[in-house]
Amino acid sequence: MTASPKNIHANLIDIDAKGVLIKGEAGSGKTTLMLHLYRRCLSAGVPVxxxxxxxxxxEEQNGQLMGRVPPxxxxxxxxxxxxxxxxxxTLSxxxxxxxxxxxxxEIMLRxxxxxxxxxxxxxxxKLCLSSANIEAAGNAVLAALNLPLSV
Structure with a gap:
């Protein structure tokens, strides 16, 4: 990465101190998935x-890939x-x-x-997921983060 931040078309949510970058075409369901994950984590007491x-x-910071909100x-x-x-x-x-x-x-990897x-x-x-089933996509994200599906 270069010294100056690169602006990309994506959402970013922090779940249990792990950043999840959500990419996709306009209207693909990025915000819907983000809000779904937010509600699930919030109701289960998982920091989100x-x-x-x-x-x-x-941008790169101290050897790590960081994402942040444009001001x-x-x-x-x-x-x-x-x-x-x-x-x-609450977090930038x-x-x-x-x-x-x-x-x-409609097809999502099993x-x-x-x-x-x-x-x-x-x-x-990286996970490639279908926005046709947000519940299943949310389960896949939580599993990839090693969180229980009861979240």
Missing amino acids: HIISDDQTLL TLAGKIEIRGLGIVDREQ HSKIELCVTLDRE YWDSQLEIIGNFEVK
């Missing part, structure tokens, strides 16, 4: 923070059908541990096949 919606700044989007989230709403911003950055790519396809996403100089565990 929405970092950024729609855009995430990526102009801090405390904002766009909810389809409602628009941009204000929200509490996270170390990226997992990269999720959402697709509208087993994780050790895929890695190369982001700059970093290898990050």
